[in-house]
Amino acid sequence: MRVGVLTGGGDCPGLNAVIRAIVRTGVAEHGYDFTGFRDGWRGPLEGDTMTLDVPAVRGILPRGGTVLGSSRTNPLADSAASGGRSGLERIKDNLADLGVDALVAIGGEDTLGVAARLHDEGVKVVGVPKTIDNDLGATDYTFGFDTAVNIAMEAIDRLHTTAESHHRALIVEVMGRHAGWIALHAGMAGGANVILIPEQPFDIEQVCGWVEHRFQSRYAPIVVVSEGAHPKQGAEALANQQRDAFGHVRLGGVGQMLADEIEERTGKEARATVLGHVQRGGTPTAFDRVLATRFGTHAIRAVAEGAFGAMVALRGTDIIRVPIAAATSELKLVPPERYAEAELFFG
Ligand code: F6P
Numbered sequence: 001m002r003v004g005v006l007t008g009g010g011d012c013p014g015l016n017a018v019i020r021a022i023v024r025t026g027v028a029e030h031g032y033d034f035t036g037f038r039d040g041w042r043g044p045l046e047g048d049t050m051t052l053d054v055p056a057v058r059g060i061l062p063r064g065g066t067v068l069g070s071s072r073t074n075p076l077a078d079s080a081a082s083g084g085r086s087g088l089e090r091i092k093d094n095l096a097d098l099g100v101d102a103l104v105a106i107g108g109e110d111t112l113g114v115a116a117r118l119h120d121e122g123v124k125v126v127g128v129p130k131t132i133d134n135d136l137g138a139t140d141y142t143f144g145f146d147t148a149v150n151i152a153m154e155a156i157d158r159l160h161t162t163a164e165s166h167h168r169a170l171i172v173e174v175m176g177r178h179a180g181w182i183a184l185h186a187g188m189a190g191g192a193n194v195i196l197i198p199e200q201p202f203d204i205e206q207v208c209g210w211v212e213h214r215f216q217s218r219y220a221p222i223v224v225v226s227e228g229a230h231p232k233q234g235a236e237a238l239a240n241q242q243r244d245a246f247g248h249v250r251l252g253g254v255g256q257m258l259a260d261e262i263e264e265r266t267g268k269e270a271r272a273t274v275l276g277h278v279q280r281g282g283t284p285t286a287f288d289r290v291l292a293t294r295f296g297t298h299a300i301r302a303v304a305e306g307a308f309g310a311m312v313a314l315r316g317t318d319i320i321r322v323p324i325a326a327a328t329s330e331l332k333l334v335p336p337e338r339y340a341e342a343e344l345f346f347g
Contacts (some may be wrong), residue, residue: 002033003303004100005052005277008040008073008111009064012132012144012283014292015066018106019164020057027054031305040107040116042073042307045080045087047094061289064282074245075114082246088121091240094124102303106130107290108142109328110246112311116324118198118307127311127324128295132280135179137330138322139313148175148279149185155275156190163220168209169262169270171223173255175279177248179227180334182279187224194221195342196258198228198236207258209264210347215268225258227251296318 005022007015010328019036026032034053037043050056050068060067074080080087095103103123105115108131115125129136134145152174164168172192176182180197187195191215197203207223214221228251239252255272262270284292291314298312300318310321 001030001101002003002035002099003066003300003302004035004037004095004098004103005041006037006043006046006103006105007068007070007130008105008114009070010072010125010131010280011066011070012130012280013064013147013282014143015070015106015130016060016063016298017284017289017292018128018130018299019052019062019067021036021293022104022300023052023057025297026300026303030189030300035098036068039069039071040073040111041075041087041091042071043068044091044094044103045073045075047098049098053210061293062283064284065099065241072110072244072246073188074110076117077245079245091118092121092123096291100328102126102308104249104299104303108133109331112265113328114326116328119324121335124303124308125324126299126308128326129311129313129325132182132310133176133179134181135329135333136330137332138326141314143144143284143288143292143295144280146221147285149180149189150285151279151282152182152186152224152275153189154187154275155278156224157249159222159273160191160220163222167220167337168178169223169259171225171255171259171262171264171270171272173227173252173272173274176226176228177251177276178228178333179331180339182333183224183226183229184338184342188345190222190224191226191345193221194223194226196223196229197334197339198226198230200336200339201230201232203232204261204265208262211262211268212219212266213347223234223258223262225254227254229254244287247335257304274347
């Protein structure tokens with residue numbers, strides 16, 4: 001059996017740990033051969049491959065990024081068609097030409113959405129969920145999230161000290177797209193004075209009230225804001241007007257917008273820090289390395305047992321299998337009661 005492996009969408013720490021576990025388990029338990037596809041769906045679409053064997057995965061467990069590369073290439077987009085064939089047909093032809101019997105697709109909702117479509121078309125696919133955003137409904141956690149939260153928490157810890165020296169309000173903009181998980185966890189862990197998430201549109205007057213209250217208690221406020229958070233009477237801040245191949249807007253700018261509003265309304269100096277891709281880079285935490293390794297091992301076992309169309313997922317402490325389509329059917333958002341727990345510490 002020859003198994004193809006690809007990593008698609010935004011990268012995150014732990015991808016290399018999954019790739020290593022897939023190859024090591026596949027070779028040791030089943031004697032499989034592997035083909036690495038470069039840059040997400042672009043690899044199978046264009047037949048762009050790389051060697052993926054045990055020597056190729058030595059030493060990659062602690063490394064961030066992905067040795068396979070990643071992209072947001074969408075084989076379902078019109079632009080993926082070529083030579084009278086759709087993107088999905090091109091992938092199927094290339095898999096056949098390369099002698100690839102089954103595919104493990106590691107990705108978020110977009111990558112796994114394509115995997116689900118390929119499965120409907122008869123391709124043998126198993127999915128592995130990843131995203132720093134932790135917004136996939138079918139799994140309790142995705143790897144990459146814990147690392148991103150720890151990076152953001154460390155940044156908040158550092159910002160507290162300089163905010164206090166200068167009596168400033170510091171605003172920290174974190175990633176997460178339409179889900180506030182990174183902001184919620186990093187903000188709670190870092191002792192933020194206000195946490196703003198997309199699921200709970202904010203009132204700028206109330207935010208300023210919390211900021212002023214914090215100054216009155218002789219501490220400098222830290223406001224953690226998720227990139228997708230927006231005021232009650234306003235829309236998300238966009239970095240630009242472009243959309244990616246899956247139709248997603250590029251979020252960004254709410255941190256600076258808040259800093260300007262806070263400064264104007266409170267008269268206190270306010271500055272914004274945008275953590276951006278720092279949250280996706282570097283070495284994964286122990287939690288993410290273990291989760292990613294378990295996902296990889298269980299994914300190749302799903303291949304061996306013919307459980308195609310399945311995605312591995314974390315439920316409690318167990319790795320289970322769910323239909324790939326379940327991963328993409330519903331975004332996992334922060335429930336109001338979780339936000340209410342954090343809100344107790346605002347101001
Ligand atoms: O989905 C992961 C993520 O990092 C989001 O949090 C963020 O909005 C987006 O990807 C950024 O995408 P890109 O790296 O393509 O700019």
